[in-house]
Amino acid sequence: MEAFFKEAVVPHFNFWIYVIIMMIGLWSVIAKNNLIKKLIGLSIFQTAILLLYVSLGVKEGASIPIIDHHAAERSLVGDAGAINPDLIANPVPHVLMLTAIVVGVATLGVALALCQMIYKDFGTLEEDEVLQKIKALHDDV
Amino acid sequence: MKAKIFASIAVTITGAILLYAVTDFPNFGDPRSPANAGVEGGSSSASLYYIENTYRDTKVPNLVTAILADYRGYDTLFETVVIFTAGMAIFAILRVLRNEDAPSAPDPESTNRTIDGDHHRIIVGITCRIAVPLVQIFALYVVAHGHHSPGGGFQGGVMLGASFILIALSGSLRDALARFSEASYIRLASLGILIYAGVAFLPLVFGRNFVDYGALRGLLGTEGEEMARSHGIFGVELGVAFTVMSVMFAIFANLSTRGRLKGGL
Numbered sequence: 116m117e118a119f120f121k122e123a124v125v126p127h128f129n130f131w132i133y134v135i136i137m138m139i140g141l142w143s144v145i146a147k148n149n150l151i152k153k154l155i156g157l158s159i160f161q162t163a164i165l166l167l168y169v170s171l172g173v174k175e176g177a178s179i180p181i182i183d184h185h186a187a188e189r190s191l192v193g194d195a196g197a198i199n200p201d202l203i204a205n206p207v208p209h210v211l212m213l214t215a216i217v218v219g220v221a222t223l224g225v226a227l228a229l230c231q232m233i234y235k236d237f238g239t240l241e242e243d244e245v246l247q248k249i250k251a252l253h254d255d256v
Numbered sequence: 257m258k259a260k261i262f263a264s265i266a267v268t269i270t271g272a273i274l275l276y277a278v279t280d281f282p283n284f285g286d287p288r289s290p291a292n293a294g295v296e297g298g299s300s301s302a303s304l305y306y307i308e309n310t311y312r313d314t315k316v317p318n319l320v321t322a323i324l325a326d327y328r329g330y331d332t333l334f335e336t337v338v339i340f341t342a343g344m345a346i347f348a349i350l351r352v353l354r355n356e357d358a359p360s361a362p363d364p365e366s367t368n369r370t371i372d373g374d375h376h377r378i379i380v381g382i383t384c385r386i387a388v389p390l391v392q393i394f395a396l397y398v399v400a401h402g403h404h405s406p407g408g409g410f411q412g413g414v415m416l417g418a419s420f421i422l423i424a425l426s427g428s429l430r431d432a433l434a435r436f437s438e439a440s441y442i443r444l445a446s447l448g449i450l451i452y453a454g455v456a457f458l459p460l461v462f463g464r465n466f467v468d469y470g471a472l473r474g475l476l477g478t479e480g481e482e483m484a485r486s487h488g489i490f491g492v493e494l495g496v497a498f499t500v501m502s503v504m505f506a507i508f509a510n511l512s513t514r515g516r517l518k519g520g521l
Contacts, residue, residue, distance in 0.1 A: 126283040126284060130281050135271070138268075142264065142267045171291045171292075174292055180319040191312060198311075200303075200308065205301075206306055207302060208291070210320050213320065213408075217414060218342075220504070221343065221503055222338075224342060225345045225346055225349070
């Protein structure tokens with residue numbers, strides 16, 4: 116058991132955490148009946164993916180992906196060793212997730228707007244009750 | 257109950273498969289992992305190219321800003337369009353343009369009551385009135401200084417939007433709408449897309465590729481193409497900030513009043 120922890124869990128703990136958080140989100144999307152709770156689940160799911168990407172760009176002992184001015188100027192005049200990629204975190208996951216966070220907020224807003232309209236029309240946000248009312252509407256026609 | 261049992265089984269199986277795949281993943285913080293250094297004996301990672309060449313290409317020390325607005329300019333342009341579309345979707349879904357319950361509608365003043373009564377509004381209102389300009393100045397700094405420090409259009413735009421939401425929360429939505437009306441936030445959201453697409457389109461006029469800001473050298477009067485790229489990135493970030501600010505406030509204003517833009521929290 117201890118060997119399993121040392122070999123499989125500890126070096127990959129970021130992936131374990133992302134799987135666990137993602138499954139919490141997925142569970143609430145499937146199991147919860149209330150549409151707002153489903154949205155909370157989707158947000159948790161999204162957070163897990165943000166964590167996965169950002170953790171992929173981590174380098175041990177590296178700093179933020181902003182180049183020091185002096186090092187940058189030295190690299191321009193031919194000092195090849197001025198910028199050490201091992202000391203700068205991978206910027207690509209940061210770029211991808213930066214836009215994903217803001218887009219996530221905007222799309223969550225659309226989802227909440229749809230929920231408001233569902234509540235206005237059906238007087239409930241419980242999925243089974245909404246489905247029943249839709250079915251009753253169709254039966255009437 | 258049935259749904260919960262089914263969900264637990266599905267989640268356990270999916271989680272087990274994902275965790276099984278995790279054993280082949282690189283270790284946490286490994287600088288030699290494929291994402292950070294590329295495949296051994298194969299191609300080198302794009303991130304290494306960015307780290308080594310971004311300053312030479314664009315004179316922007318903040319790699320995230322440079323990649324966001326220059327190398328991945330297409331991606332960011334359409335991410336901004338997604339945000340704009342989300343704002344318009346909320347407008348289309350919620351906004352009540354004709355006031356159906358106009359005769360029986362209560363006086364807007366009486367619906368503006370806050371949860372904890374009026375006497376707390378003096379302290380909260382004055383504190384927020386002092387805080388809002390500071391928040392906005394800091395947000396502008398985050399937008400404009402995104403080349404050299406953490407920041408950029410998305411972050412600064414969200415903060416600008418939050419400053420208007422703060423006005424609405426501390427006073428009333430009417431106060432916020434008096435400063436940032438519906439007509440102006442729709443115009444500003446569109447203007448942001450126009451600025452971004454315009455700056456990205458200009459290089460085509462000079463016979464270069466889309467989003468190749470280096471072509472703006474003559475227009476901006478900079479010494480080299482690198483500085484022109486740096487200024488181009490700033491123009492793009494400004495457009496992003498306008499759109500994000502407007503859409504964030506539009507989402508709040510429409511959601512909190514169910515599309516009536518009256519009363520609210």
